[in-house]
Amino acid sequence: MHRITTIGFDADDTLWHNEHYFRLTEKRFADLLRDHADPDHLTERLLAAERRNLGHYGYGIKGFMLSMIETAIEITEDRVPARVIREIIEAGQEMLAHPIDLLPHARAAVEAAADTHRVLLITKGDLLDQERKLAQSGLGDLFHGVEIVSDKTPPVYARIFADHGDGPERAMMVGNSMKSDVRPAIDAGGWGVFVPHGLSWALEHADPPLGHPRYREIPDLGGLVALLQQG
Known part of the structure; x- marks a missing residue:
């Protein structure tokens, strides 16, 4: 790691x-x-x-x-x-038009990661809505790059991590969706970190890649710094 x-x-x-x-x-x-x-x-x-x-x-x-x-x-x-x-x-x-309500530890986790790594926002959905939410979140200035994509697939992650970093092999994706954040990032050659959320859309469900050497799960973003410090 x-x-x-x-x-x-x-x-x-x-x-x-x-x-x-x-x-x-x-x-x-x-x-x-x-x-x-x-x-x-x-x-x-x-x-x-x-x-x-x-x-x-x-x-x-x-x-x-x-x-x-x-x-x-x-x-x-x-x-x-x-x-x-x-x-x-x-x-x-x-x-x-709903206001943005940050999840616990969100700002601290991004700030801490940005001190030692290149940090990217990788999200899918409507361009205007995602841009609005990022602007209102107050987190925009912390990211070294922002990618708003139509879908999250292994080739998309491979391209993003090659464009903004040192390739997927030296990259990690952190998210609440096993289907969109974790599994395709791992399939691209990177690490996938699952951060469960109490609510999940049925179309985002997928089985966790249990036992995979590049799969991790943390209870919330407060555990990210300790995870990054692991050897």
Whole structure:
């Protein structure tokens, strides 16, 4: 681990809260359509729409809004009231304007890592929304580079760590998603550090690479400095 020169940080639910706002909006969505579908069935239909639409809209709030509208149209068999569509759009706009709430130890972890390593923010989703959140977080000046990508895959990590550092073999990715942060970074040749978050989107679930020599897990970002000090 002493050979690591570059550390990538995920953003949503690693440095600041995000999934919480999606869950609140899903509850609001269920209330709007309570006369047409029970909440569990509606959640299943919405998740199916999100999975189906990832290739069209990518990750982020705007794609989530469109998937809610599509689900509402399907559930009501094209009879969804315009009022419901308006409220879905308003809910999405509120999500796009929500204040940034940093997770515990986020600032201290990035500051400490930046003292000894090149630190990068590597996040996926809507460009404008991610830029807004980074600006409001107050962490922007700490990063040596920022990459907002459409998806996180091994080739994407290999390219980023080659462009901004000494290649994936000397890089570490820190994040709350096993699917997007940990496994693809390891597959690219780097280290993957899992920082669990209480809430996780179903489409980000994946099995941990238990036993892999470049896999680590810490309970929160407060454990990152001690991990980096390991030989």
